[in-house]
Amino acid sequence: MPDAIDLYDPDGYVDGPPHETFERLRNEQPVYWQPMPDGTGYWAVLRHADLVAVAREPKTYSAARGGVVLEDLAPETLAMMQDMLLAMDPPRHVGYRRNVAPQFVPRVINQLEPRVRTICREIMRDAAERGDVDFVHDVCAKLPSQVVGELVGIPEADWPQIHAWSERNSGGQDPDFSSGYSEDASNATIEMAMYAIGLAEQRRAEPRGDLTTLMLSMELDGEPMTDIQFGSFFVQLVTAGNDTTRTMLSSGLLALLDHPEQLAELRADPALIPGAVEEILRWANPLHYFRRTATRDARLGGVQIAEGQKVGMIYTSANRDAAVFRDPHRFDIHRDPNPHLSFGTGEHFCLGVHLARLEGRVFFEELFETFPTIEQTGPARRQRSNLNNALKSLPVRLCAV
Ligand code: HEM
Secondary structure (H helix, E strand, C coil): CCCCCCCCCHHHHCCCCCHHHHHHHHHHCCEEEEECCCCCEEEEECCHHHHHHHHCCCCCEECCCCCCCCCCCCHHHHHHHCCCHHHCCCCHHHHHHHHHHHHHCHHHHHCCHHHHHHHHHHHHHHHHHHCEEEHHHHHHCHHHHHHHHHHHCCCHHHHHHHHHHHHHHHCCCCCCCCCCHHHHHHHHHHHHHHHHHHHHHHHHHCCCCCHHHHHHCCEECCEECCHHHHHHHHHHHHHHHHHHHHHHHHHHHHHHHHCHHHHHHHHHCHHHHHHHHHHHHHHCCCECEEEEEECCCEEECCEEECCCCEEEEEHHHHCCCCCCCCCCCCCCCCCCCCCCCCCCCHHHCCCCHHHHHHHHHHHHHHHHHHCCEEEECCCCEECCCCCECCEEECEEEEECC
16 A cells, blocks of 8 residues: 555545545555554544444444544543533443433424524525525525524524634634634634533523523433533534534535536425435535544454554545445435435434434525526635535525526
8 A cells, every 4th residue: 555645634635535545445454544643543444334333332432532533632622522422432421312312303303394494595585685605604504503503592693603613613624714723623612612601601590492401401420410511512512513514505515516417306306305415415424534442452344453542433435335335436316225424323323413404405495496596606615624524615606586
């Protein structure tokens, strides 16, 4: 294998994910050791079956021990992450998730459909007035920040600030979003958590019917949730629910503009939209990876993993695994079945999955209904990141007639 392979370098993702390298490695070294600039390294798990095995064995592959990003975090940042659902291990994870899960089941989420549709129509109306827009920020970003803002109970005046923190938080490797690499991302995390602590104080004084009020009434480790623990949860929910959804919507439009015959099919038959959303998620999964840390020695995909080593579950590679997907590099809105891993699998399977799917379906229904013509007016620009598989701009002209 040539030395030039570097799956970590964020520069290697600016022109699109390194799909050819992933494919070669899936065949030759499917669990690949990737050194990192800080002197550590990680096992990149590239095949679908191996990734599923890691995600479904939380006792061997811990989300809590080193957190879910590849970089080793400062102790206080790691401690904060460990109070997020995403970075808890069983049994703590199970108990905590059981408390919040009822708020995210289809029956509850589906009740949000009229509200999601109203928000989409307002966004489309604004966009129609402008015509020429940056689809990422002027259109897509607005839906999840409003939906999550309402769900959590963030006052509307604060949505832009939350959005800015969220971008700095997840844009840590891209100089356009953050002033100083990952240090700025962790400052944004702390500022957002401080904001959440203020919100918690208000809700304790004046409870409402939002998720914040519910969370504050919950117990964690047998004790009432503290404001600091709430801060961690808040940061996770807001970040998880915002950027990923924005990316699904913007990458989705780009994929469809690149496949105009499939876009025409969707316009002719909107019942195809849910299947198209799944294919968008497989094709342009918003997150490249999440990390685990081995709690004991283990064998995986022919290699020996040592206790304490980092393991990256590379969704971007697993979603193109020919052992699972026929013609994996073809974008196909009719693909069925489509067992992509863009929402993870196992213990930590995305809690917001039904909300994300609802937002995706309603958004594209309203977009195609409002704009008979959508034209790309310049090149799409991608975020420099080995974690977020995101566009940072997509210039388009939206024509309502
Ligand atoms: C297209 C949109 C989304 C994508 C691609 C996505 C992706 C993911 C992935 C891959 C995981 C699994 C993490 C792991 O295995 O370590 C996850 C977990 C999670 N997601 Fe999402 N997500 C999306 C939208 C949302 C939304 C809208 C929310 C909530 C408002 C949300 C909340 C969560 C939470 C709370 C977890 C942690 C669950 C747990 O650890 O038990 N996500 N998401």
